[in-house]
Amino acid sequence: MRRVYLDNNATTPVLPEVFEAMGPYFAEHFGNASSIHHHGQETRSAVERARESVAALLGCRSSEIVFTSGGTEADNLAISGVVRAGDHVITSTIEHHAVLNSCKHLEAMGCEVTYVRVDGRGLVDPDEIRHALRPQTRLITIMMANNETGVLQPVEEIGKIAAEADVYFHADAVQAAGKAAIDVNRLGCDLLSLSGHKMHAPQGVGALYVRKGTVLEAMLYGGSHERSRRAGTENVPGIIGLGKAAQLAIEAMQRGDLAKMGAMRDHIEQKILAEVESSGVNGVGAPRVPNTTNIHFDYIEGEALVIALDLKGLAVSTGAACSSGAIEPSHVLTAMGLPSDTARASLRFSLGKQNTPEEIQFALDLVPRTVARLRELSPVYNRTAVSS
Numbered sequence: 364m365r366r367v368y369l370d371n372n373a374t375t376p377v378l379p380e381v382f383e384a385m386g387p388y389f390a391e392h393f394g395n396a397s398s399i400h401h402h403g404q405e406t407r408s409a410v411e412r413a414r415e416s417v418a419a420l421l422g423c424r425s426s427e428i429v430f431t432s433g434g435t436e437a438d439n440l441a442i443s444g445v446v447r448a449g450d451h452v453i454t455s456t457i458e459h460h461a462v463l464n465s466c467k468h469l470e471a472m473g474c475e476v477t478y479v480r481v482d483g484r485g486l487v488d489p490d491e492i493r494h495a496l497r498p499q500t501r502l503i504t505i506m507m508a509n510n511e512t513g514v515l516q517p518v519e520e521i522g523k524i525a526a527e528a529d530v531y532f533h534a535d536a537v538q539a540a541g542k543a544a545i546d547v548n549r550l551g552c553d554l555l556s557l558s559g560h561k562m563h564a565p566q567g568v569g570a571l572y573v574r575k576g577t578v579l580e581a582m583l584y585g586g587s588h589e590r591s592r593r594a595g596t597e598n599v600p601g602i603i604g605l606g607k608a609a610q611l612a613i614e615a616m617q618r619g620d621l622a623k624m625g626a627m628r629d630h631i632e633q634k635i636l637a638e639v640e641s642s643g644v645n646g647v648g649a650p651r652v653p654n655t656t657n658i659h660f661d662y663i664e665g666e667a668l669v670i671a672l673d674l675k676g677l678a679v680s681t682g683a684a685c686s687s688g689a690i691e692p693s694h695v696l697t698a699m700g701l702p703s704d705t706a707r708a709s710l711r712f713s714l715g716k717q718n719t720p721e722e723i724q725f726a727l728d729l730v731p732r733t734v735a736r737l738r739e740l741s742p743v744y745n746r747t748a749v750s751s
């Protein structure tokens with residue numbers, strides 16, 4: 364059966380070039396990067412080259428990059444690394460659970476957290492952040508791109524507010540890396556999270572940018588790896604993969620690939636909205652990364668539609684992969700003011716570098732038919748159709 368994967372915000376396939384770059388670092392160049400002999404030194408220099416590639420993607424110094432086990436660890440390290448008991452933190456209601464649950468933990472430890480709201484397009488208002496500032500505010504943590512809607516937050520403005528107030532600014536850029544230009548100096552952030560598996564590197568590797576001079580308390584106790592900011596023997600093949608993926612992301616952006624991806628995404632939206640009545644794009648009108656669209660198909664359950672599409676070979680998602688199966692509607696969509704029925708009827712389509720126009724056509728042939736079939740079975744839809 365043909366299978367088309369449009370769930371790249373959940374995870375992306377490792378690109379062949381990335382896989383090839385990693386290959387020698389399993390059995391051939393297997394040294395521990397901390398060893399002083401040949402094997403260790405060869406691995407060390409490869410890790411440092413990867414660090415330079417990641418730094419080039421973000422416009423920072425390689426010494427400001429700390430490799431982690433992924434986006435969740437990078438978010439946790441950023442937050443717990445700078446916040447102390449009694450501090451105040453500002454975040455938003457639409458963050459990933461890696462940030463939201465880190466903030467919940469801070470609250471349990473005696474910190475106060477302000478969760479700023481978003482508007483109907485899913486955008487944080489920088490003025491709300493400014494108003495939330497207090498003398499005890501230590502950190503502002505706002506994501507660059509939302510994982511469910513792709514909406515890009517006004518991070519540059521937020522960075523200015525943080526700088527004026529002399530408060531740390533952390534940006535979760537896990538869903539922005541490779542899909543939008545990132546320059547940590549333009550953003551004015553002190554901390555920024557990345558995850559390998561959202562940008563065609565493997566799962567289980569990520570990075571945290573830590574601006575020089577930031578006093579960061581380590582989360583793990585152990586050796587003095589990563590300049591004492593993250594103890595533990597490095598995941599060398601993963602790091603090599605992340606470095607290669609960063610290099611490919613830079614090249615792709617220079618080639619103008621993002622505009623092509625955006626055109627494919629726009630095509631999906633136009634076709635679906637034209638062919639499926641009572642559907643609409645969540646987050647429309649806000650700046651978005653070019654690979655993501657989140658569409659509501661009223662009168663049906665998103666979960667049922669995901670399963671029906673999967674049975675025909677199309678993989679999409681109802682929102683954050685980690686909350687799939689939960690009965691609760693997406694916290695992101697409800698924070699945007701969507702009624703819970705509409706939030707439950709929403710699907711995320713997210714593109715990756717591997718997707719082709721033929722695959723998009725496959726999805727466009729399948730989705731309207733499947734929605735129509737599910738609606739035929741829906742008592743709510745039939746009642747509404749009859750009464751109107």
Ligand SMILES: Cc1ncc(COP(=O)(O)O)c(C=O)c1O
Pocket residue numbers: 372373432433434435436438459461506508509510535537538558559560567569
């Ligand atoms: C915005 C965002 N932040 C953080 C994470 C966590 O990253 P990881 O899966 O590498 O732990 C994700 C993963 O979905 C994400 O989308």
